Amino acid sequence: GEDVEQSLFLSVREGDSSVINCTYTDSSSTYLYWYKQEPGAGLQLLTYIFSNMDMKQDQRLTVLLNKKDKHLSLRIADTQTGDSAIYFCAEKKNDYKLSFGAGTTVTVRA
Amino acid sequence: NAGVMQNPRHLVRRRGQEARLRCSPMKGHSHVYWYRQLPEEGLKFMVYLQKENIIDESGMPKERFSAEFPKEGPSILRIQQVVRGDSAAYFCASSPPWAGGSSGNTIYFGEGSWLTVV
Numbered sequence: 001g002e003d004v005e006q007s008l009f010l011s012v013r014e015g016d017s018s019v020i021n022c023t024y025t026d027s028s029s030t031y032l033y034w035y036k037q038e039p040g041a042g043l044q045l046l047t048y049i050f051s052n053m054d055m056k057q058d059q060r061l062t063v064l065l066n067k068k069d070k071h072l073s074l075r076i077a078d079t080q081t082g083d084s085a086i087y088f089c090a091e092k093k094n095d096y097k098l099s100f101g102a103g104t105t106v107t108v109r110a
Numbered sequence: 111n112a113g114v115m116q117n118p119r120h121l122v123r124r125r126g127q128e129a130r131l132r133c134s135p136m137k138g139h140s141h142v143y144w145y146r147q148l149p150e151e152g153l154k155f156m157v158y159l160q161k162e163n164i165i166d167e168s169g170m171p172k173e174r175f176s177a178e179f180p181k182e183g184p185s186i187l188r189i190q191q192v193v194r195g196d197s198a199a200y201f202c203a204s205s206p207p208w209a210g211g212s213s214g215n216t217i218y219f220g221e222g223s224w225l226t227v228v
Contacts, residue, residue: 004152035219042116042201042221043153088152096141096205097166098217100152 004101006089011107018076020104022089025070029091032065033098034074037086046074046087076106084108112137114204114220115184122226129189129196131223135204142185143217144177147199159185192227199224 003025012018024032030051035043049056049063049072056063062075076083086103093099115134123129135142141160145153146169156169159179170177174192179185189196203219 031216033216040224043219045216045218048216090153096143096158096217097155098145098153099155100145102150102152 003093003099004089004091006087006101006104008102009105009107011109012079014079014081014108014110016079018074018079018083018106018108020074020076020087020089020106022072022074022101023070024072024089024091024099026091026093026099027067027070029093031092032063032072033088033090033092034061034063034072035088035090035100037088037103039085043088079106079108081108081110114139114202114218116200116202116220116223118223119221120224120226122228123192124228125193126191129192129225131187131189131200131202131225132184133187133202133204133220134184135202136218139204139206139218141205141207142179143203143205144185144187145201145203145219147201147222149198153201156187189225192225194227197225197227 006022033048034046036046037043047058060077064073086105088103089101090098117132143158144156147153157177158166174190176188199222201219201222203217205217
């Protein structure tokens with residue numbers, strides 16, 4: 001199976017919070033990342049968290065890391081239509097290699 | 111500071127032709143990575159290069175694919191004799207030199223090159 005797993009789809013009402021979950025396998029991963037990809041576009045780095053942290057907040061984004069369970073989540077507060085995209089979780093293996101999940105497609109409905 | 115620049119953004123090739131994808135890293139970045147994204151999948155690591163050196167090519171298919179990062183000029187991902195299964199988005203990423211095993215340096219991605227083989 002994949003090293004990084006995510007649920008494939010999430011539908012959320014505009015103004016609500018979105019929570020995207022991810023599990024990874026490599027307990028030695030030093031950094032974990034969230035990237036956003038809009039249709040036909042590249043990857044935009046949203047945020048990342050160092051493995052010795054359990055939470056990081058950046059404006060509407062909150063990342064929670066449970067290292068014991070190897071679980072990472074991204075919470076988007078006050079979700080807007082512009083947040084509709086695919087969100088990729090990635091773990092950094094060794095010094096440079098990123099291992100990505102298959103992506104969670106977030107659809108924001110009015 | 112321009113981001114990671116890739117070209118062409120879209121490329122159509124017939125089966126058997128060659129595809130060349132170019133990547134210019136961010137200013138100050140000396141490390142380049144290529145990833146491939148097949149339809150409806152996540153990105154898969156292909157190769158990691160520094161100037162004139164291939165550091166890790168463990169994700170590269172054994173045949174038809176090659177990558178280089180010359181002393182001058184962009185990094186090139188070359189696919190010879192393309193087949194339909196090569197149709198994918200190819201992403202280049204770059205980073206500055208690593209400060210160590212626990213470096214916080216992040217990896218920035220380009221906009222991608224979409225290859226379609228017909």
